[in-house]
Amino acid sequence: MPITRFISALILSGTLLSGCTTGEVPAGRKVAPALLPLPQSVTTGKGGYRLNERTVIAVPSGDSGAKAAAERLSGLLVSNTGNRLAILDGLPGNAIQFARIEGLKPEAYRLSVAPDGVTIAASDDAGLFYGAVTFWQLATSGYETIPAIRINDAPRFGWRGLMLDSARNFQPPAFVKQLIDWMAAHKMNRLHWHLVDDQGWRIEIRKYPKLTGVSAWRTSPVVPGAPPLPPIGGYYTQDDIREIVAYAAARHIMVIPEIEMPGHALSAIRAYPALGVEPPPPGIESDFGIFPYLYNVEDSTFAFLEDLLTEVMALFPSEYIHVGGDEAVKDQWKASPKIQAKMKALGLKDEHELQSWFITRVEKFLNAHGRRLIGWDEILEGGIAPDATIMSWRGIDGAIAAARAGHDAVLSPSPILYLDFRQGSAPDEPPGRGEPITLGDVYAFDPAPAGLTADQQRHILGVQANLWTEYMRTPERAARAAFPRASAVAEIGWSAAGPRDLPAFAGRLAAQLDRLKPIGLEASTSAFAPLPSLKTENGKTLLTLSSQIGADIRYTTDGSVPNAGSALYAGPITLDLPTRIRAAAFEGSEALPGNLDRTYDARNVLRRGSMALKLCSTKLPLNIEDDAPADGPRATFYTDIMNPCWIYEAAPLDDISEIAVDVGQFPFNYQLGKDLQAIRFHRPATPGGEVEVRIDGCEGELIAALPLAPAAANPQLTTLKTVIAPRTGNHDLCFTYTANGPDPMWAIDAVQLVRRWE
Numbered sequence: 001m002p003i004t005r006f007i008s009a010l011i012l013s014g015t016l017l018s019g020c021t022t023g024e025v026p027a028g029r030k031v032a033p034a035l036l037p038l039p040q041s042v043t044t045g046k047g048g049y050r051l052n053e054r055t056v057i058a059v060p061s062g063d064s065g066a067k068a069a070a071e072r073l074s075g076l077l078v079s080n081t082g083n084r085l086a087i088l089d090g091l092p093g094n095a096i097q098f099a100r101i102e103g104l105k106p107e108a109y110r111l112s113v114a115p116d117g118v119t120i121a122a123s124d125d126a127g128l129f130y131g132a133v134t135f136w137q138l139a140t141s142g143y144e145t146i147p148a149i150r151i152n153d154a155p156r157f158g159w160r161g162l163m164l165d166s167a168r169n170f171q172p173p174a175f176v177k178q179l180i181d182w183m184a185a186h187k188m189n190r191l192h193w194h195l196v197d198d199q200g201w202r203i204e205i206r207k208y209p210k211l212t213g214v215s216a217w218r219t220s221p222v223v224p225g226a227p228p229l230p231p232i233g234g235y236y237t238q239d240d241i242r243e244i245v246a247y248a249a250a251r252h253i254m255v256i257p258e259i260e261m262p263g264h265a266l267s268a269i270r271a272y273p274a275l276g277v278e279p280p281p282p283g284i285e286s287d288f289g290i291f292p293y294l295y296n297v298e299d300s301t302f303a304f305l306e307d308l309l310t311e312v313m314a315l316f317p318s319e320y321i322h323v324g325g326d327e328a329v330k331d332q333w334k335a336s337p338k339i340q341a342k343m344k345a346l347g348l349k350d351e352h353e354l355q356s357w358f359i360t361r362v363e364k365f366l367n368a369h370g371r372r373l374i375g376w377d378e379i380l381e382g383g384i385a386p387d388a389t390i391m392s393w394r395g396i397d398g399a400i401a402a403a404r405a406g407h408d409a410v411l412s413p414s415p416i417l418y419l420d421f422r423q424g425s426a427p428d429e430p431p432g433r434g435e436p437i438t439l440g441d442v443y444a445f446d447p448a449p450a451g452l453t454a455d456q457q458r459h460i461l462g463v464q465a466n467l468w469t470e471y472m473r474t475p476e477r478a479a480r481a482a483f484p485r486a487s488a489v490a491e492i493g494w495s496a497a498g499p500r501d502l503p504a505f506a507g508r509l510a511a512q513l514d515r516l517k518p519i520g521l522e523a524s525t526s527a528f529a530p531l532p533s534l535k536t537e538n539g540k541t542l543l544t545l546s547s548q549i550g551a552d553i554r555y556t557t558d559g560s561v562p563n564a565g566s567a568l569y570a571g572p573i574t575l576d577l578p579t580r581i582r583a584a585a586f587e588g589s590e591a592l593p594g595n596l597d598r599t600y601d602a603r604n605v606l607r608r609g610s611m612a613l614k615l616c617s618t619k620l621p622l623n624i625e626d627d628a629p630a631d632g633p634r635a636t637f638y639t640d641i642m643n644p645c646w647i648y649e650a651a652p653l654d655d656i657s658e659i660a661v662d663v664g665q666f667p668f669n670y671q672l673g674k675d676l677q678a679i680r681f682h683r684p685a686t687p688g689g690e691v692e693v694r695i696d697g698c699e700g701e702l703i704a705a706l707p708l709a710p711a712a713a714n715p716q717l718t719t720l721k722t723v724i725a726p727r728t729g730n731h732d733l734c735f736t737y738t739a740n741g742p743d744p745m746w747a748i749d750a751v752q753l754v755r756r757w758e
Contacts, residue, residue: 034137034141034507034508034511034512035134035137035138035508036137036186036487036490036491036505036508036509036511036512037186037187037490037491037493037494037495038491038494038495038496038505038508039134039151039152039153039495040152040153040154040495040496041151041152041153042149042150042151043149043150043151044147044148044149044150045113045114045147045148045149045150046148047114047115047145047147047148048113048115048143048145048146048147048148049113049114049115049117049118049145049146049148050144050145050146051139051146052083053083055085055095055096056085056086056087056088056092056095056096057070057073057074057085057086057087057088057095057096057097057098058087058088058089058090058092058095058096058097058098059087059088059089059097059098060089060090060098060099060100061089061090062089063098063100065124065125065128066098066099066100066125066128067087068125068129068250069098069120069125069128069129069131069132070087070096070098070132071087072129072132072133072184072250072251073085073096073132073133073135073136074087076132076133076136076185076519077136077139077140079518079519080136080139080140080515080518081139081140093116093117094116094117095117095118096117096118096120096135097117097118097119097120098120098121098128098131098132099119099120099121100121100122100123101121101122101123102123103123104121104122104123104124104127104154105123105154106123106124106126106127106158107124107126107127107130107154107155107158107187107189107252108122108123108127108152108153108154108155109121109122109127109128109130109131109134109151109153109154110122110131110150110151110152110153111131111134111135111149111150111151111153112149112150112151113135113138113146113147113148113149113150114148115148118135120132120135125252126189126252129184129251129252130153130187130252131153133184133185133187134151134153136185136515137511137512137515140514140515141511155187155493155494156447156493156494156495156496156497157447157460157461157462157463157493157494158189158461158462159189159190159410159461159462159463159464159493160187160188160189160190160462160463160464160489160490160493160494161188161189161190161191161192161410161412161462161463161464161465161493162179162183162188162190162191162192162464162465162466162467162482162486162489163191163192163193163194163258163412163464163465163466163467163468164176164179164191164192164193164194164467164469164478165194165197165466165467165468165469165470166193166194166195166200166202166236166469167194167195167196167197167199167200167201167202167267168197168199168200168288168468168469168470169232169469169470169472169473169474169478170200170202170216170232170233170234170235171469171475171478172234172475173236173240173243173244175475175478175479176193176244177244177247178479178519178520178521179191179478179479179482180244180247180248180251180253181251181519181520182479182482182483182486182516182519182520182521183251183253183486183490184251184252184253185512185515185516185519186486186487186490186491186512187490187494188253188486188489188490188493189252189253189254190253190254190256190462190464191248191253191254191255191256192256192258192322192464192466193255193256193257193258194258194468195236195257195258195259196258196259196260196264196267196268197260197264197266197267198264198265198266198267198285198287198291198293198671199218199266199267199285199286199287199288200215200216200217200218200232200233200267200285201215201216201235201267201268201271202216202234202235202236203235203236203241203257203259203312203315204235204236204237204238204241205307205308205311205312206238206311207307207308207311208271208272208304208307208308210271210272211267211268211271211272212235213271214270214271215267215268215270215271215285216233216234216235217231217232217233217234218231218232218233218285218286219231219232219283219286220232220286220627221286221287221627221667221669222627222628222667222715223627223628223665223666223667223715223744224744225713225714225715226627226628226715227628227629227630227715228630229627229630230630232473238311238315241315241316242315245315245316245317249317254318254319254320255316255318256316256318256320256321256322256374257312257315257316257318257321257322258322258323258324259308259309259312259321259322259323259324260323260324261295261305261323261324261325261358261359261362262294262295262297262325262328262355262358262359263290263291263293263294263324263325263326263327263328263329264291264324264326264327264328265293265294265295266280266284266285266291266293267285268295269293269295270285272304274300274301275295275296275301275304276293276294276295276296276332277293277294277296277332277333277335277336277339278293278332280293284671286669287669287670287671288470288669288670288671289670289671289672289673290327290329290671290672290673291329291671292329292331292332292671292673293332294328294329294330294332294333295358296336296338296339297339297342297354297358302361302362305362305365306365309321309362309365309366310369313366313369313371318371319371319372320371320372320373320374320389321366321371321372321373321374322374322375322391323359323362323373323374323375323379324375324376325355325359325375325376325378325379326375326376326377326378326393327378328355328378329673330351330352330354330355333351333354334351339354342354350382351382352381352382353382353383354382355378355379355381355382356379356381356382356383356384356385357382359373359375359379359385359388360385360386363385363386363387363388367387372387372388372389373385373387373388373389374388374389374390374391374410375388375389375390375391376390376391376393376398377390377391377392377393377394377397377398377399377401377402378394380398380401380402384402384405384407387407388407389402389407389408389409389410389461390402390407390408390409390410391409391410391412391464392409392410392411392412392413393412393413393414393466394413394414395413395414396411396413396449399411399449399460400449400451400452402459403449403452403456403457403459403460404452404456406459407459408459408460408461409459409460409461410460410461410462410463410464411447411449411460411462411463411464412463412464412465412466413445414466415433415434415435415437416437416441416442416445417442417445417463417464417465417466417489418433418437418465418466418468419437419465419466419467419468419481419482419485419486420432420433420466420467420468420469420470420471420472420481421433421434421435421436421437422434422435422436422437422526422623423436423437423438423439423481423485423524423526423527424436424438424524424526424527424529424531424548425531425611425612426526426529426531426611427609427611427612429526429611429623429636430471430472430477430480430481430623430636431471431472431477431622431623431624431625431636432471432472432481432622432623433468433471433621433622433623434618434621434622435618435621437485438526438527438548439484439485439488439502439506439509439526439527439548439549440502440527440548440549442465442485442488442489442492443488443491443492443500443502443505444500444502445463445492446492446497447460447462447463447492447493448460448497462493463489463492463493464489465482465485465486465489467481467482467486471622471623471624471625473625476522479521479522479523480522480523480524481524483513483516483521483523483524484509484512484513484523484524484527487509487512487513488505488509491505502549502550503549503550503551503587506527506528506549506551506587506592507587507588510528510587510590510592510593513593523593525593525594525595526548526594527548527549527594528547528548528549528551528585528592528593528594529584529585529593529594529595529596530545530546530547530553530555530569530583530584530585530594530595530596531545531546531547531548531596532544532545532581532583532596532598533545533546533612534600534605534612535650536605536650536652536730539654540574540575541574541575541577541600541605542572542573542574542575543572543573543574543575543581543600544572544573545569545573545583545596547585549585549592551585551586551587551592552568552569552585552586552587553568553569553583553584553585553586554566554567554568554569554583554584554586555567555569555573555581555582555583555584555596556581556582556583557579557580557581558580559580559582560582561582561584562582562583562584562586562591562595563591564586564588564589564590569583575600575605577600577601577602577605578599578600578601578602579599579600580597580598580599580600581596581597581598581599581600582595582596582597583595583596584596602755603752603754603758606652606656606752606753606754606755607750607751607752607753608648608750608751609749609750610636610637610638610639610646610747610748610749610750611623611638613638613646613647613648613735613748613751614646614647614648614649615638615639615640615645615646615647616640616643616645616646616647616698616734616736617640617642617643617645618640619640619642619643619678620640620641620642621638621639621640622638622639622640622641623636623637623638624636624637624638624639624641624666624747625637625666626664626666626715626716626717627666627667627715628715628716629715629716635664635716635717635749637664637666637747637748637749639745639747639748641668641670641679641742641745642675642678642679643679644736644737644745644746644747645698645734645735645736646734646735646736646748646751647698647732647733647734647735648732648733648735648751648753649732650730650731650732651730651731651732651733651753652729652730652753653727653728653729653730653731653753654727654728654729655755655756655757656724656727656753656754656755656756657723657724657726657754657755657756658721658722658723658724658753658754658756659693659704659706659721659722659724659733659751659752659753659754660719660720660721660751660752660754661691661693661706661719661720661721661735661748661750661751661752662717662718662719662720662748662749662750662751662752663691663708663711663717663718663720663737663746663747663748663749664711664716664717664718664746664747664749665711665712665715665744665745665746665747666744666745666747667743667744667745668742668743668744668745676742679742681736681737681738681739681740681741681742682736682738683738683740684738684739684740685705685738686707686709687709688707688708688709688711688712689707689708689737689738689739689740689746690705690706690707690708690737690738691704691705691706691708691720691735691736691737691746691748692704692705692735692736692737692738693705693706693722693724693733693734693735694733694734694736695727695731695732695733695734696731696732697732697734698734698736700734703724703725703727703733704722704724705722706720706721706722707720708720708737708746711746717749721754733751735748735751
């Protein structure tokens with residue numbers, strides 16, 4: 001990692017004084033070094049410590065926890081430097097020494113770097129481990145001599161979590177281990193592992209082999225005529241899980257399994273239909289959304305769940321077992337005479353109370369085995385189970401209600417901490433949900449809800465981000481969706497409360513991402529890369545550049561790579577076409593990750609990809625990947641599946657004679673219940689339907705109708721063209737399509753305006 005990044009972080013904190021030499025900052029000054037998460041207290045000294053191949057790590061004799069932390073430090077340094085430091089028993093001088101100190105809080109540590117040695121001290125094993133992580137960060141800051149520094153550090157919250165959804169798309173065990181390493185490098189300590197859902201069952205249960213034999217796989221949906229896609233699936237053997245749990249424990253991460261009930265149970269009911277109220281039809285497991293299939297409430301079903309949880313508890317020694325409890329659509333319970341009779345016999349007034357009874361029965365079983373139940377905030381409805389912990393996802397109200405009722409809670413609100421939401425608006429933004437949730441959005445979230453008393457605040461265990469994977473079919477995409485936003489979650493969970501400085505955080509984050517590359521993390525650059533936007537005014541094309549993190553942007557027009565001496569972006573650039581624009585965000589003199597490199601010409605400045613088009617509504621916006629080709633890159637469509645409609649804002653129509661629209665189709669595989677009735681289309685004028693283009697609003701004049709028939713037999717993109725009557729000035733153009741129903745769905749990949757002389 002370049003030294004300038006460490007120095008830049010000090011500059012951003014306002015504490016680096018003029019006249020300091022490289023690698024040395026004024027004694028006694030508190031600074032914001034390039035560490036992540038930001039420690040509670042940092043004081044610098046004079047001089048520094050030189051780390052080389054002769055350096056040794058010393059641990060107290062017989063201290064297995066200290067030795068484990070030392071081995072982790074040595075392993076991390078190997079990843080970044082190639083040098084493995086020897087580990088010795090005893091306390092030799094001029095070494096990196098691990099030591100025990102009484103009276104520190106759990107996970108707290110003290111780190112001292114001085115010219116004559118380094119000391120990492122803590123009361124518990126986790127504190128020693130986190131001290132080792134901090135020293136690794138210091139040691140990979142590009143210094144020949146690590147500046148003298150004293151750090152007193154402890155986490156703000158005890159729960160600093162990340163949820164990995166392996167049910168929708170399976171990730172191999174090697175990826176899960178990588179994710180654990182990345183979490184540990186951020187001092188995160190809870191991996192919530194979502195192992196079962198409607199779409200897949202990922203955990204081997206030996207008493208019930210059909211759970212994986214039937215439900216670990218599903219067929220990928222495609223539109224008619226598209227080549228078949230490979231099945232989606234896989235599962236973790238019990239040996240896989242034991243190995244992953246042990247791997248996490250060695251890094252002080254508790255793995256908490258989630259076994260969904262009573263809803264999100266389709267995969268179990270597919271395998272064993274007697275567990276459900278109604279047998280499901282085949283093929284729907286490929287859908288996304290909220291299914292109506294719930295477990296029934298027969299004693300035989302609870303016997304199944306207890307057998308299942310017995311095997312789960314044997315694999316996961318975690319204090320908590322997550323039972324889901326969310327989005328349990330109760331229509332089948334309401335329609336079942338058998339279940340209604342059961343409710344009457346139990347004296348329950350409605351299905352919410354039945355769910356509470358269901359969850360409480362499961363909780364008693366878990367409590368009898370020394371475990372605690374945790375569930376999503378819907379388990380508050382109908383009466384919360386006596387000792388349950390709440391994970392609040394529908395905003396923060398569930399956590400507040402739980403804390404006021406004396407229950408522990410974890411804050412995990414959607415959308416702010418849902419990492420399946422896209423991170424930016426660049427043309428190559430990968431598939432994901434909805435409007436952007438940026439790095440800054442996550443970093444600004446405070447996990448301590450206002451309005452709680454001090455006693456109630458103690459029930460807020462911490463914070464967790466959730467990585468749902470419906471639209472992440474590869475581990476690489478999952479990694480990019482998680483990071484760097486999970487880095488922000490790590491900091492808000494660990495560092496002290498107070499104002500957040502996003503630019504300073506971004507500088508420290510860039511350094512952290514550099515460190516993590518040798519251990520396999522390729523994070524998204526959406527937060528850093530300049531985002532371009534085009535508009536035409538008075539016949540001139542203006543380019544606007546923006547940065548999510550508010551960083552300086554420097555650019556070139558001669559094809560050279562931007563550097564600290566390149567032009568500083570200060571406002572819209574008038575393009576002299578053709579022009580190649582290269583741009584990057586800068587922290588001081590250091591370029592941040594990500595860049596823009598694009599050549600603009602007279603034609604492509606009139607082209608808008610779907611991400612650059614405005615959606616007419618955001619009822620259920622998704623960035624959807626095409627289903628073809630089976631191999632190779634696929635188009636990605638930004639659309640609202642409840643209202644497929646796009647606007648090309650302020651389209652310059654002077655001299656425009658033709659509009660070309662690139663369209664694609666994808667299967668409608670969504671469980672929307674009654675909301676499906678809200679998706680409506682204009683009636684088609686031709687059998688295949690048409691793309692309709694209207695001017696000055698979606699109720700404006702129809703200026704073109706492009707028949708979809710030529711695209712119907714093409715599973716990939718098709719370009720439709722139409723001539724339009726002459727217009728002048730800038731106008732909003734609205735694009736919709738006509739259809740008899742939502743399957744398949746059509747989407748716009750791009751709109752191209754064509755001048756009359758082309």
